[in-house]
Amino acid sequence: DQQVKQNSPSLSVQEGRISILNCDYTNSMFDYFLWYKKYPAEGPTFLISISSIKDKNEDGRFTVFLNKSAKHLSLHIVPSQPGDSAVYFCAATQGGGGSNYKLTFGKGTLLTVNP
Amino acid sequence: DAGVIQSPRHEVTEMGQEVTLRCKPISGHNSLFWYRQTMMRGLELLIYFNNNVPIDDSGMPEDRFSAKMPNASFSTLKIQPSEPRDSAVYFCASSIESTEAFFGQGTRLTVV
Numbered sequence: 001d002q003q004v005k006q007n008s009p010s011l012s013v014q015e016g017r018i019s020i021l022n023c024d025y026t027n028s029m030f031d032y033f034l035w036y037k038k039y040p041a042e043g044p045t046f047l048i049s050i051s052s053i054k055d056k057n058e059d060g061r062f063t064v065f066l067n068k069s070a071k072h073l074s075l076h077i078v079p080s081q082p083g084d085s086a087v088y089f090c091a092a093t094q095g096g097g098g099s100n101y102k103l104t105f106g107k108g109t110l111l112t113v114n115p
Numbered sequence: 116d117a118g119v120i121q122s123p124r125h126e127v128t129e130m131g132q133e134v135t136l137r138c139k140p141i142s143g144h145n146s147l148f149w150y151r152q153t154m155m156r157g158l159e160l161l162i163y164f165n166n167n168v169p170i171d172d173s174g175m176p177e178d179r180f181s182a183k184m185p186n187a188s189f190s191t192l193k194i195q196p197s198e199p200r201d202s203a204v205y206f207c208a209s210s211i212e213s214t215e216a217f218f219g220q221g222t223r224l225t226v227v
Contacts, residue, residue, distance in 0.1 A: 034215060043206050044218045045217075045218065046217070049215065102160055105150075105157055105158035105159075107156075108158075
């Protein structure tokens with residue numbers, strides 16, 4: 001049973017436009033959520049996170065929104081750049097405050113930003 | 116810091132052979148994770164160590180899989196005997212409590 005779901009395997013957007021990547025979760029015990037970015041032949045790298053006590057966290061071009069009632073989060077990239085082309089993984093954990101015990105990952109969304 | 120270092124980067128082995136994957140975590144990190152990535156199942160946590168002690172190995176698929184962390188700077192994941200369905204990319208990651216996990220570049224394992 002997938003506790004973290006990324007229902008879109010791929011997404012294609014034009015450079016300069018907004019990219020919106022979505023993630024749903026089923027475990028109500030999750031209280032900390034992360035987005036990782038992965039280039040081919042590399043390991044995932046941390047991008048941005050959000051605690052369940054917030055509904056938005058912003059870092060430059062990247063914003064993560066959390067809707068706890070819907071058990072849904074999204075990553076917005078504005079403006080999108082060709083270098084953002086990668087696989088994006090949504091991850092969740094419980095324990096609060098950034099503890100990284102047992103991160104549960106979604107299957108990832110391949111983002112392609114076209115010049 | 117060089118980050119999390121995994122070796123080998125690629126491993127091709129025959130079914131039935133023993134495979135050992137190695138990981139050097141970031142110095143000072145006290146948590147170490149082994150993940151497996153496949154097309155079907157995505158990124159799965161296999162085992163988690165904290166202060167060199169295995170805390171949760173519920174993700175280890177079978178008794179053919181074992182992991183050790185003899186000291187704070189080294190961990191191994193062993194598969195014996197290996198099977199074609201073990202073919203995947205295996206990632207090691209490390210963290211300090213209250214920070215995100217840092218991943219190595221992974222070992223691509225192919226069992227033929």
